Amino acid sequence: MPVDHFPSTHATWIDAQLTIVERAGVHTEHGQSAQYALRQYLMQRYHAALRAYVTRSSLRSLTEPDDLVGGFFAERACKSDFLNSWRQSGLPLRRWMMTGINLYGKSIIRNQTRDRLRSADNIDLESGGPTDESSAEQAFERAWALAVLNAALLRVHADLAAASRLEDFWIFRRRVIQGESYDSIAPSVGRSPQQCAGATRLVTDRLREALRSALSEEGVSDRDIGVSITDVYRAFGINKRVDDQN
Numbered sequence: 655m656p657v658d659h660f661p662s663t664h665a666t667w668i669d670a671q672l673t674i675v676e677r678a679g680v681h682t683e684h685g686q687s688a689q690y691a692l693r694q695y696l697m698q699r700y701h702a703a704l705r706a707y708v709t710r711s712s713l714r715s716l717t718e719p720d721d722l723v724g725g726f727f728a729e730r731a732c733k734s735d736f737l738n739s740w741r742q743s744g745l746p747l748r749r750w751m752m753t754g755i756n757l758y759g760k761s762i763i764r765n766q767t768r769d770r771l772r773s774a775d776n777i778d779l780e781s782g783g784p785t786d787e788s789s790a791e792q793a794f795e796r797a798w799a800l801a802v803l804n805a806a807l808l809r810v811h812a813d814l815a816a817a818s819r820l821e822d823f824w825i826f827r828r829r830v831i832q833g834e835s836y837d838s839i840a841p842s843v844g845r846s847p848q849q850c851a852g853a854t855r856l857v858t859d860r861l862r863e864a865l866r867s868a869l870s871e872e873g874v875s876d877r878d879i880g881v882s883i884t885d886v887y888r889a890f891g892i893n894k895r896v897d898d899q900n
Contacts, residue, residue, distance in 0.1 A: 667871060668692065668695075668737065668741075668871060669741070671688040671689075671691055671692050672688075672692070672737055672738060672741065674687075674688035675688045675689055675692075675734060680734055689732075689734065692732075692737060693727070693731075693732045696727065696731055696732070696751075697727060698801070699798075699801050699802070699805070700731075700748075700751050700798070700801070701723060701727075702797045702800070702801060703748070703751070703752075703794045703795075703797035703798035703801060704723045704726065704751065704752075704755050704794070705719045705720060705723050705797070706790075706793035706794055706796070706797040707752060707755065707756075707790045707791070707793060707794035707797075708722050708723060708755065708759070708790075709790075709793065710789045710790035710792075710793045711756070711759075711790035713755070713756070713759035716759060716762055716763065716766075722755070722758075722759060722762075723755070725758070726754065726755045726758045726759075729758070730754055730755075730758050731751065731754060736754070740873070744873070745873060746872055746873045746874050747871075747872035747873050748794075748795075748798050748872060750873075752791065752794055795885075795889070796889050799885065799886045799889040799890070800889070800890070802865065802868050802869070802886055803865070803886050803889075803890065805864075805868060806861055806864035806865045806868055807861065807864075809864045810823065810857060810860045810861050810864050811823055813860065814857070814860075821843060821853070822853040822854075822856055822857055823857055824843075825839055825843060825845075825850050825853045825854055825857075826853065826854045826856075826857035826858065826861075829850070829854050830854065830857075830858070830892055831892060836850045836851055862883060865883045865886060866879055866883065869882050869883065
């Protein structure tokens with residue numbers, strides 16, 4: 655996964671790009687550059703989550719998941735008014751994206767149904783087979799959480815590399831992600847278990863701040879950010895080991 659180079663002030667980044675487009679115009683060099691950056695962000699953050707949703711939902715009968723997701727980006731999500739409408743909605747971006755592809759898929763179903771009626775074809779209402787929409791939402795949420803967690807980890811990794819403290823990151827990873835004990839980690843890095851615990855707390859604090867920034871960027875309210883961070887951790891079974899560091 656490519657390194658996320660967005661600045662730490664994520665709560666303002668999307669707004670800043672939209673403002674550039676509005677002020678510079680969609681056909682100017684600056685406006686097109688901002689639009690491109692927004693498209694790249696949406697595709698990197700949401701392609702896997704949307705694909706997971708389509709694969710589990712009733713939309714899976716329409717076409718290949720990658721084709722449907724690609725069409726959604728091309729025809730809806732990458733249009734200039736899509737994020738402007740999201741900004742006015744007050745919804746978290748992930749809910750806007752999930753709702754967006756659902757509406758996009760249903761518009762295709764309506765068009766197909768209308769075409770079949772016009773040609774007097776029989777409509778097979780059961781062609782998609784049984785689906786579980788709650789399972790589709792869970793698949794979306796897990797894939798989205800992975801994208802957010804990976805982006806936050808990459809940001810922390812880059813910050814620690816710049817500070818020549820990458821060993822702290824690998825201690826954290828072995829403890830929190832892999833579940834290894836401090837007694838096992840300490841001899842291999844030439845530190846005491848207590849020093850390894852301190853390194854893990856440092857990285858844990860930085861990860862929480864990176865996640866807070868990423869979630870704030872996507873429209874999660876300050877009131878809900880703590881719960882959302884816990885949800886991201888829980889999706890990968892690391893919440894208990896993270897909580898142990900606090």
